[in-house]
Amino acid sequence: MFRKIAISAVSALALTTGAVWAEEEVHTSDVAFSFEGPFGTFDEHQLQRGLQVYTEVCAACHGLKFVSIGALADIGGPHLPADQVKAYAAAFPINDEASNPQYLDAATGKMRVLLPSDLFPANHAAVPAAPDLSVMAKARAGFHGPMGLGISQLFNGMGGPEHIYSILTGFTGETKELAGTTLYENKAFPGGYMGMSNAALSAGQVTYADGTENSLENESEDVAAFLTWAAEPKMMARKESGFKAVLLLGLLSVLLYLTNKKLWAGVKGKKLH
Numbered sequence: 049m050f051r052k053i054a055i056s057a058v059s060a061l062a063l064t065t066g067a068v069w070a071e072e073e074v075h076t077s078d079v080a081f082s083f084e085g086p087f088g089t090f091d092e093h094q095l096q097r098g099l100q101v102y103t104e105v106c107a108a109c110h111g112l113k114f115v116s117i118g119a120l121a122d123i124g125g126p127h128l129p130a131d132q133v134k135a136y137a138a139a140f141p142i143n144d145e146a147s148n149p150q151y152l153d154a155a156t157g158k159m160r161v162l163l164p165s166d167l168f169p170a171n172h173a174a175v176p177a178a179p180d181l182s183v184m185a186k187a188r189a190g191f192h193g194p195m196g197l198g199i200s201q202l203f204n205g206m207g208g209p210e211h212i213y214s215i216l217t218g219f220t221g222e223t224k225e226l227a228g229t230t231l232y233e234n235k236a237f238p239g240g241y242m243g244m245s246n247a248a249l250s251a252g253q254v255t256y257a258d259g260t261e262n263s264l265e266n267e268s269e270d271v272a273a274f275l276t277w278a279a280e281p282k283m284m285a286r287k288e289s290g291f292k293a294v295l296l297l298g299l300l301s302v303l304l305y306l307t308n309k310k311l312w313a314g315v316k317g318k319k320l321h
């Protein structure tokens with residue numbers, strides 16, 4: 049009985065997420081993001097382009113319910129002017145009112161205008177339900193070591209943004225039907241097929257103000273970088289603090305070594321008879 053329940057739960061999960069579990073190799077592209085490594089930093093202009101891709105394409109189905117809209121003005125992030133953030137919040141739509149009761153105006157019974165102090169709404173009313181993208185770049189691992197040991201992550205990182213990039217660029221154009229649902233083949237998705245359409249993001253779908261080529265690869269890389277910032281908006285501050293801590297520990301180690309030499313100089317310098 050318990051086994052039947054477990055199998056039913058797995059089947060339901062597969063239908064909800066659009067996953068078809070099969071023994072197929074998952075392909076993850078290695079992308080040279082600017083923020084990778086201990087000294088890497090976010091590209092401010094790339095984050096702004098990624099915000100545009102998210103707003104114009106992804107926000108229709110996916111929310112960022114753990115990210116503050118006001119954080120878009122922070123240094124180390126998209127760093128938008130305060131007036132632009134305010135205007136952006138006011139114009140941002142709430143597509144899933146049932147999941148955002150905190151933004152309901154009790155007086156009018158309608159959804160109020162968002163403020164910079166608000167979080168992004170949880171827009172995931174699509175069917176099947178689209179996952180929230182707040183921490184997706186940290187929740188997914190694109191790189192795995194031999195036998196799943198994760199050794200390559202020491203050199204390549206977790207590969208969360210690479211996983212997002214690979215998903216967006218990994219559609220083959222092939223489809224299949226499962227229980228009345230159309231699934232789309234994606235070489236970067238576990239199982240090979242997923243519920244998200246291959247038309248979710250395409251070349252030329254956004255027009256960049258800075259003149260950057262709006263190819264599928266550039267759009268995917270930009271939104272993957274933005275979602276990495278959304279998952280860890282204080283990454284630059286963390287790296288800066290870590291670097292200062294390493295320098296301080298290094299200086300302390302040198303001082304301790306010299307102190308040790310000084311304290312034991314009279315003893316170690318004597319010859320034993």
